[in-house]
Amino acid sequence: MYLIKLILKNSLRHRLRTLLTIVGLIVATVAFGLLQTVVDAWYAGADAASSARLITRNAVSLVFTLPINYREKLRGVDGVRAVAAGNWFGGIYKEPKNFFPQFAIDPAYVAMYPEYLIPEDQLKDWLRDRKGAVVGRKLAQTYGFRIGDTVTLKGTIFPGNWDFVIRGIYDGRERSTDTSAFFFHWTYLNETMKRTAPRRADMVGWFVLELSDPARAAEVSRDVDALFRNSTAETLTETEKAFQLGFVAMTEAIVVVIRAVSFLVIFIIMAVMANTMAMTARERLSEYATLKALGFGQGFIALLIFGESLAIAAIGGLIGTLATLPVATAFAEEMGSLFPVFNVSAQTISMQLAAACLVGLIAALVPSWKAMHVRIVDGLRSVG
Amino acid sequence: MNDQQTLAPDPHPGPPPERRREDGPEPRAGPLHESAREDAPVVRLEEIVKSYRRGVQTVPVLAGITFDIAAGEFLALMGPSGSGKSTLLNLIAGIDRPDSGRLIVAGTDIGRLTEQELADWRSRNIGFIFQFYNLMPVLDALENVELPLLLTGLSRRQRRERARMALDMVSLSDRLDHFPSELSGGQQQRVAIARALVTDPTLIVADEPTGDLDRESANDVLGMLERLNQQIGKTIIMVTHDQRAAQHAHAIMHLEKGELSQREELAAS
Ligand SMILES: Nc1ncnc2c1ncn2[C@@H]1O[C@H](COP(=O)(O)OP(=O)(O)OP(=O)(O)O)[C@@H](O)[C@H]1O
Numbered sequence: 001m002y003l004i005k006l007i008l009k010n011s012l013r014h015r016l017r018t019l020l021t022i023v024g025l026i027v028a029t030v031a032f033g034l035l036q037t038v039v040d041a042w043y044a045g046a047d048a049a050s051s052a053r054l055i056t057r058n059a060v061s062l063v064f065t066l067p068i069n070y071r072e073k074l075r076g077v078d079g080v081r082a083v084a085a086g087n088w089f090g091g092i093y094k095e096p097k098n099f100f101p102q103f104a105i106d107p108a109y110v111a112m113y114p115e116y117l118i119p120e121d122q123l124k125d126w127l128r129d130r131k132g133a134v135v136g137r138k139l140a141q142t143y144g145f146r147i148g149d150t151v152t153l154k155g156t157i158f159p160g161n162w163d164f165v166i167r168g169i170y171d172g173r174e175r176s177t178d179t180s181a182f183f184f185h186w187t188y189l190n191e192t193m194k195r196t197a198p199r200r201a202d203m204v205g206w207f208v209l210e211l212s213d214p215a216r217a218a219e220v221s222r223d224v225d226a227l228f229r230n231s232t233a234e235t236l237t238e239t240e241k242a243f244q245l246g247f248v249a250m251t252e253a254i255v256v257v258i259r260a261v262s263f264l265v266i267f268i269i270m271a272v273m274a275n276t277m278a279m280t281a282r283e284r285l286s287e288y289a290t291l292k293a294l295g296f297g298q299g300f301i302a303l304l305i306f307g308e309s310l311a312i313a314a315i316g317g318l319i320g321t322l323a324t325l326p327v328a329t330a331f332a333e334e335m336g337s338l339f340p341v342f343n344v345s346a347q348t349i350s351m352q353l354a355a356a357c358l359v360g361l362i363a364a365l366v367p368s369w370k371a372m373h374v375r376i377v378d379g380l381r382s383v384g
Numbered sequence: 385m386n387d388q389q390t391l392a393p394d395p396h397p398g399p400p401p402e403r404r405r406e407d408g409p410e411p412r413a414g415p416l417h418e419s420a421r422e423d424a425p426v427v428r429l430e431e432i433v434k435s436y437r438r439g440v441q442t443v444p445v446l447a448g449i450t451f452d453i454a455a456g457e458f459l460a461l462m463g464p465s466g467s468g469k470s471t472l473l474n475l476i477a478g479i480d481r482p483d484s485g486r487l488i489v490a491g492t493d494i495g496r497l498t499e500q501e502l503a504d505w506r507s508r509n510i511g512f513i514f515q516f517y518n519l520m521p522v523l524d525a526l527e528n529v530e531l532p533l534l535l536t537g538l539s540r541r542q543r544r545e546r547a548r549m550a551l552d553m554v555s556l557s558d559r560l561d562h563f564p565s566e567l568s569g570g571q572q573q574r575v576a577i578a579r580a581l582v583t584d585p586t587l588i589v590a591d592e593p594t595g596d597l598d599r600e601s602a603n604d605v606l607g608m609l610e611r612l613n614q615q616i617g618k619t620i621i622m623v624t625h626d627q628r629a630a631q632h633a634h635a636i637m638h639l640e641k642g643e644l645s646q647r648e649e650l651a652a653s
């Protein structure tokens with residue numbers, strides 16, 4: 001009790017210095033949490049990916065397509081329960097900065113993605129409308145899309161202006177489900193291509209395979225790729241997770257930098273905090289010497305310094321961690337649909353708290369070692 | 385040069401069982417030990433040598449000092465600046481170690497104690513009074529006096545009670561919740577005196593306790609030390625360069641060029 005009181009009183013001796021240190025800790029903790037969450041968001045698609053689904057794509061690269069007639073052959077592969085086709089559209093909504101993913105899909109997709117929840121009647125409306133589109137809740141909120149609205153996308157891969165009518169809005173089953181995508185009928189895309197660029201018709205970006213038994217993923221992948229070996233378009237089949245990670249890998253360098261910066265922030269605040277504690281301990285050398293003269297051991301001195309350092313670090317870390325949630329929400333809103341899933345994970349929160357405690361501990365290390373080992377006579381001399 | 389002292393035969397072959405008695409788990413042994421204690425000096429210095437190293441050269445400060453201080457004494461230690469008064473006091477108080485020689489204080493050969501044992505020993509046997517008071521600025525008067533009692537097994541209530549009593553003895557009952565910054569120099573030094581006596585130590589050491597005080601406050605503080613000595617029989621060693629302050633003691637010893645002069649008995653009070 002007495003000790004805790006002494007520690008708290010000590011930490012309030014230089015109010016401004018303590019306050020600035022705490023502010024620094026808050027900023028560092030928030031920055032660390034935000035950067036970690038950005039990294040998480042980068043991998044969110046892969047994390048949410050199902051292991052019951054395989055993606056079959058062109059073996060050369062994602063840029064190359066596969067003929068739609070592979071669909072029938074894929075259905076025949078043992079272990080495949082259902083097949084759906086999809087294409088990346090890559091259109092621009094009004095301005096290039098309004099980025100969100102757009103997929104041309106065949107209706108079989110719907111049953112294969114139970115994590116996307118859409119009301120029955122909206123689904124029916126969509127299936128009936130050739131130009132119909134289904135959008136995620138988050139996307140609808142970002143751009144104010146409502147059912148019945150006509151949305152025009154300017155094609156980049158597929159030239160021209162494309163009109164769609166919103167027929168449904170889907171929600172995510174999990175918090176981590178991406179609800180920022182835009183889906184429309186592959187047949188609409190294909191029919192248009194048949195008219196305008198016949199050589200690019202009847203092609204898809206990928207096939208999604210639903211497995212009857214997820215445990216057989218490796219075996220089925222091998223069988224599928226063997227089936228198309230030596231054909232005009234060889235395939236590469238992998239789990240949805242591996243497929244998503246492949247996307248992320250293209251931008252891995254950025255993720256590495258973001259990670260490095262997040263730890264750098266912690267390192268900097270550690271240096272600042274260590275300097276504060278060193279300054280504090282140096283000023284109080286005569287007090288520590290007095291305590292030692294009175295018979296207090298080195299442990300007591302260490303406790304005072306570690307206690308103060310940890311108390312300051314914990315307060316800053318705690319406030320910073322709490323502040324991360326609203327800041328992340330605001331950040332996600334600002335970023336729009338760039339990060340479809342932007343949640344501060346439990347792991348990030350525990351890392352923030354652990355980092356704050358670590359900062360407190362390490363900052364106290366050198367000052368307390370010095371204070372513990374100061375010769376009483378020398379320490380007392382620093383009074384006058 | 386120093387080996388001479390260490391190699392010399394021990395001139396005071398003190399009885400070994402007596403030495404550790406103060407630390408022993410049975411503080412009240414027999415009447416025989418009690419009487420033995422009465423006679424034994426509280427402080428016994430034997431050929432104490434201390435020098436400081438400054439760069440390559442060694443500065444000798446104390447060149448083989450031998451003397452006793454009896455229980456219940458109030459001794460003033462005087463001498464020119466830099467003569468080693470503080471050094472000597474620090475050795476007696478167990479916050480510094482001699483190069484050679486034997487130091488028996490409060491019945492313990494403190495040269496043999498480890499740092500931790502020495503710290504424990506100090507907390508039980510020495511009360512410190514410093515020139516600049518050395519109070520904890522974040523603690524009020526009562527808490528400052530309570531501080532050394534944290535090292536005892538006393539309960540919080542007992543600690544507070546004793547701290548209050550000690551502050552009462554230095555007439556500061558009405559300043560319990562004042563912080564050092566809210567007290568005058570003389571009052572701060574009185575708090576320090578209360579802190580020094582609250583553990584009921586065997587010996588009180590004071591290094592220039594009035595060095596930072598005006599005449600009136602100095603007299604206050606000196607009067608208090610005198611009363612401590614007379615009324616509760618505390619043994620006190622006080623370093624001072626003030627002749628008038630020294631007059632409050634029983635005897636004065638002069639330190640010059642590393643040597644102690646003959647003690648000068650004072651008839652007063
Ligand atoms: N840590 C140290 N390192 C080097 N020399 C020291 C150290 N401490 C004391 N000395 C030297 O030892 C000598 C005695 O110092 P001490 O402080 O004991 O003197 P003093 O008699 O108390 O003087 P004053 O009256 O000024 O307080 C001085 O010459 C001082 O310079």
Ligand SMILES: [Mg+2]
Pocket residue numbers: 469470471591
């Ligand atoms: Mg001195």
